[in-house]
Amino acid sequence: MPRRPAQPVSRFSISLPQTLLSDLETMARQKGYDNRSLLIADMIRDWLVEHRQLAPGNTQEMAGTITLVYDHHKPHLQEVLTGIQHDHHEAIISTLHVHMDHHNCLEVLVVRGPAGRIRRIADALIGAKGVKHGKLTITTTGKDMS
Numbered sequence: 001m002p003r004r005p006a007q008p009v010s011r012f013s014i015s016l017p018q019t020l021l022s023d024l025e026t027m028a029r030q031k032g033y034d035n036r037s038l039l040i041a042d043m044i045r046d047w048l049v050e051h052r053q054l055a056p057g058n059t060q061e062m063a064g065t066i067t068l069v070y071d072h073h074k075p076h077l078q079e080v081l082t083g084i085q086h087d088h089h090e091a092i093i094s095t096l097h098v099h100m101d102h103h104n105c106l107e108v109l110v111v112r113g114p115a116g117r118i119r120r121i122a123d124a125l126i127g128a129k130g131v132k133h134g135k136l137t138i139t140t141t142g143k144d145m146s
Contacts, residue, residue: 045140053138058115064138066109066122073103074130081128085109088121104132112141 016024024036033039052060072078085092091113098106109125111118118138126134 049138049140052140053115053119060115061113061141061143062115062118062138063110063112063141064118064136066111066125067135067137068105068107068109068125068131069100069133070105070107070128070131071103072099072105077128077130081107081125081131084121084124084128088117091117091121 024039028036028039031039033042049062052058053062068081070077070081085095091111092109093112094110096108098108100106111121115138119136122134122136125131126136
């Protein structure tokens, strides 16, 4: 697989309280980072993805998952969830449905599209009467990250 050419690197310094630096170094070791710079770059990327997702009027294409836990015996819930999914079929790439036990199901939807639209789809699914828990996790498609 061809490697992308390395981007120029900028150096900057920051001042941290000793306890915060110690915690950062502990986290870097626990996560297997070779150095703090790599860890901090990943943290910044994570914050940028979140910031872009929450930016008003964001039309940037994002990817993510919508995770739902619900009781499949709840009357009409399955039809409501399926209807919402069919209404947004172009943004839903894939779904995974798991029977957790006799009553509870876990459903994971992989989604891709404008951040605002993905948020609205997630809100509709998570807000459906009978959904016990839901969570939207947004990430980048990778096009805008280095």
